[in-house]
Amino acid sequence: MIPIEIDEGSGFCFGVVNAIRQAEEQLDNSQDKLYCLGDIVHNTLEVERLGNRGLETIDYNTFFKLQGKKVLLRAHGEPPHIYRAAKENNLTIVDATCPVVLRLQNQIKSRYEGSRHLDAQVVIYGKRGHAEVNGLVGQTDGMAIVIENEEELDKIDYSKPVILFSQTTKSLDGFRHIIECIASRMEPGVTFDHHDTICRQVANRIPHIEAFAAAHELVFFVAGEKSSNGKILFKHCQDVNPRSIFISSPEAITPAMLNPMPSNIGICGATSTPRWQMETVAARVKDLL
Numbered sequence: 001m002i003p004i005e006i007d008e009g010s011g012f013c014f015g016v017v018n019a020i021r022q023a024e025e026q027l028d029n030s031q032d033k034l035y036c037l038g039d040i041v042h043n044t045l046e047v048e049r050l051g052n053r054g055l056e057t058i059d060y061n062t063f064f065k066l067q068g069k070k071v072l073l074r075a076h077g078e079p080p081h082i083y084r085a086a087k088e089n090n091l092t093i094v095d096a097t098c099p100v101v102l103r104l105q106n107q108i109k110s111r112y113e114g115s116r117h118l119d120a121q122v123v124i125y126g127k128r129g130h131a132e133v134n135g136l137v138g139q140t141d142g143m144a145i146v147i148e149n150e151e152e153l154d155k156i157d158y159s160k161p162v163i164l165f166s167q168t169t170k171s172l173d174g175f176r177h178i179i180e181c182i183a184s185r186m187e188p189g190v191t192f193d194h195h196d197t198i199c200r201q202v203a204n205r206i207p208h209i210e211a212f213a214a215a216h217e218l219v220f221f222v223a224g225e226k227s228s229n230g231k232i233l234f235k236h237c238q239d240v241n242p243r244s245i246f247i248s249s250p251e252a253i254t255p256a257m258l259n260p261m262p263s264n265i266g267i268c269g270a271t272s273t274p275r276w277q278m279e280t281v282a283a284r285v286k287d288l289l
Contacts (some may be wrong), residue, residue: 002261002289004282005216007268009208011275013201015075015098016041020050022096023072027054034094036072037063037082038131041272043224045249067093076131078099079138085235100168101132104197109139111163111193116160119190123147126167127179128230133167148182158185164194169202171227182200202229202271206262208237209268213241216266220245220253220285223270230270251285258288 012020019040027050028033031277035058039047047057055072061080063071068090073082075098086093097105112122122144126133138146145155156159156162162182167177186192213219221237223230225248237244245257250282265285 002263002265004265004267004285006275006278007209007212009205009212009265010222010268010278011273012041013098013199013271015100015199016272018098019072019075019096020046022094023050023055024053026070026072026094029038029243030070032070032092033073034070035063035066037078038074038076039226040072040074040096042227042230043272043274043277044226045224045273045277046272047269056176064089070094072096074131075101077105077135078131079135079211081138097135098168100133100199100201104165104168105135107195108136108144108165108196110201111195112140112143113160115163116125120163121145121156121159123156123162123164123182124167125164125170125175126174130167130228132169136165136167144239150178153178153181153185156182156185158182159187159190161191162186163192164192166195166197168197168228169232171196171206171232172196172199172203183250187275205233205271210236210240212266212268213237215264216241216264217243218258218264219244219266219268220281221268221270222248222249222273222281227270227272229272233268233270247281250280253281253284253288255288258285 035056039057064085070092072094075096077097091111120138124136124144128146128148153250219237221234221244234246267281269278
C-alpha cells in the first residue's frame with residue numbers, strides 16, 4: 001500500500017478550537033436555542049456538523065431582528081455596533097472572539113482614538129469584507145483604510161501620518177512588502193508607524209506546510225472554499241509541489257488525480273480544517289487505491 005500521511009501540524013488554530021468548544025458546551029449544557037452570527041468557521045462540512053447538533057447559523061439581517069436570544073460570536077470578532085445592537089435587543093452574547101483578534105481590536109481602537117488630533121490614517125492590510133477586517137475597521141468608526149495589495153496604496157495620503165496594522169492571518173512576507181512600499185512613499189518628516197499583528201500560529205504554518213508538501217509526491221490540501229487562510233496556505237503548497245490538489249470534500253477526489261501513481265501521498269489543510277475531515281480524505285484515497 002502506498003503510504004499516506006496526515007500532517008500533524010495542520011488543522012484548527014487555537015481561536016477556532018476555542019469557538020467550537022464554546023459552541024459545543026452551550027449545545028450540551030443549555031436548553032436555549034443557540035445562534036451563530038456567520039459561519040463559525042470557513043468550512044462547510046464543520047458548519048453542517050454543528051448545525052446537526054443544533055447550532056443555527058444566521059446572517060446580519062436576521063441578527064438585528066432577534067429579540068432575547070442567545071448568539072455566539074465567532075473567532076473573527078465583530079465591530080462595536082454588533083455589541084450595541086445585542087444590548088438593545090436583549091441578546092445573550094457568547095463571545096468566542098479569538099484573544100489574538102481581541103488584542104488587535106483594542107490596539108487599533110487605542111491608536112485611532114489617540115491619534116485623531118494628528119489627522120493620522122489607520123491603515124489595515126487585509127481582505128476587504130472579511131469578518132475579521134470588518135471588526136477591525138469598526139474600531140475606527142469606519143475610518144480605517146483597507147489595503148489588499150500594492151496596487152491599492154494610492155488610497156493613502158502620504159503627507160499625513162500613517163499607522164499600519166495587519167489582519168492576523170496575512171502572510172509575513174506580504175506585510176513586509178507593504179511596509180517597504182509605504183515607507184518609500186512617505187513625505188519627509190511625516191511619521192509612519194507599523195505594527196506586526198500577524199498571528200504566529202498561522203504564519204509559522206507556512207514554512208512547515210512547504211516542508212510537508214516537498215516531502216510528498218502528491219498532496220491533497222483540504223479546506224473550505226471560503227477559507228482565506230486555506231487559499232494562502234495552498235498557494236505555498238503548490239509553489240513547492242505543483243502536484244498539490246485543493247479539495248473541499250472527499251467526494252471531490254477522483255481516480256484520475258492518482259495518475260500517475262505516486263510513491264507517497266500527503267494530506268494537509270488550513271487552520272479552518274478539522275482533523276476528522278482530513279481523516280475522511282485519507283479513507284477516500286485508501287478506497288481508491
